[in-house]
Amino acid sequence: MPETLGTAVITGASSGIGALYADRLARQGYDLVLVARNAERLERIARPIREQTGRIIETVTADLTFADDVNHVASLIADNAEITVLINNAGVGATAPLLQSDANAMSAMIALNVEALTRLTYAAVPGFVARGRGTIVNIASIVAITPERLNGVYGGSKAFVLAFSQSLRQELEGSNVHVQVVLPGATATDFWDAAGLPVAHLPEEIVMPADALVDAALLGLSRKEFVTIPSLHDVAQWDVYEAARQAMAGNLSTNKPAARYLAG
Numbered sequence: 001m002p003e004t005l006g007t008a009v010i011t012g013a014s015s016g017i018g019a020l021y022a023d024r025l026a027r028q029g030y031d032l033v034l035v036a037r038n039a040e041r042l043e044r045i046a047r048p049i050r051e052q053t054g055r056i057i058e059t060v061t062a063d064l065t066f067a068d069d070v071n072h073v074a075s076l077i078a079d080n081a082e083i084t085v086l087i088n089n090a091g092v093g094a095t096a097p098l099l100q101s102d103a104n105a106m107s108a109m110i111a112l113n114v115e116a117l118t119r120l121t122y123a124a125v126p127g128f129v130a131r132g133r134g135t136i137v138n139i140a141s142i143v144a145i146t147p148e149r150l151n152g153v154y155g156g157s158k159a160f161v162l163a164f165s166q167s168l169r170q171e172l173e174g175s176n177v178h179v180q181v182v183l184p185g186a187t188a189t190d191f192w193d194a195a196g197l198p199v200a201h202l203p204e205e206i207v208m209p210a211d212a213l214v215d216a217a218l219l220g221l222s223r224k225e226f227v228t229i230p231s232l233h234d235v236a237q238w239d240v241y242e243a244a245r246q247a248m249a250g251n252l253s254t255n256k257p258a259a260r261y262l263a264g
């Protein structure tokens, strides 16, 4: 068995993108802590990876919409100096228009996609900085920059993930703690059933297989990318978008209104 690269914590590892991160990171040489609600599905993912790689793979059953469960996972992370990677992947979406969606379900989505991700990042980062080593991967979505595409609360939650990651990356510069934010496009997972639109209803040409998504995201990580959008073929489009944002940044706060808002 190769020497461990440390332990990677992966939330939402019982299916889809998180389960594939588990497989790939174990093969790279990480021990794993896999987190999700469904203990049986978690163990079904963990067992073959354990057998095939010989890595230490723990499973933690937690509903990350519940504060007690989030606190439990946060403590596990904060107390374990072996942890070198946190993949904040657990998330749910919705395809119904936001005003036609159940407000409680929207709050639960925010609790998972935003609050849990934030709390677990707060649990991991101080140790990473103190030890001068660590990686945070936040799974956002292309809806972070196209919130009109699906449910607006989902888009807003992923816009948070992108903005939070942008700020975190800036604050951690020089600390040897790397931040990556991944913006998947439509990906073939159970996400779509849970979100209310089976993936088979999407045009085939816009849906990426989950293994291709995860392998591309990991290649981006190995290149120390900050933003990784596996399905965007012309990366110059992101570069132009980001350059426009940066160019505007210095002009957004001034001591008088713009001429168009001056009366007369």
Ligand SMILES: NC(=O)C1=CN([C@@H]2O[C@H](COP(=O)(O)OP(=O)(O)OC[C@H]3O[C@@H](n4cnc5c(N)ncnc54)[C@H](OP(=O)(O)O)[C@@H]3O)[C@@H](O)[C@H]2O)C=CC1
Pocket: 011, 012, 013, 014, 015, 016, 017, 018, 035, 036, 037, 038, 039, 041, 062, 063, 064, 065, 089, 090, 091, 092, 093, 112, 139, 140, 141, 142, 183, 184, 185, 186, 187, 188, 189, 190, 191, 192, 194
């Ligand atoms: N599939 C897609 O098209 C896209 C997905 N994404 C993002 O990718 C991430 C992974 O989704 P994906 O793999 O596609 O979907 P899946 O539905 O396959 O996976 C979601 C994972 O999150 C876990 N999860 C859901 N609710 C909770 C909860 N309350 N507490 C703890 N874990 C929970 C699920 O496990 P369990 O049910 O056992 O708790 C499961 O392991 C999400 O953040 C999603 O927003 C982004 C863009 C596109």
Ligand SMILES: N[C@@H](C=O)C(=O)O
Pocket: 093, 141, 142, 143, 149, 150, 183, 184, 185, 186, 187
């Ligand atoms: N990125 C997907 C969901 O989050 C999509 O918009 O297809």
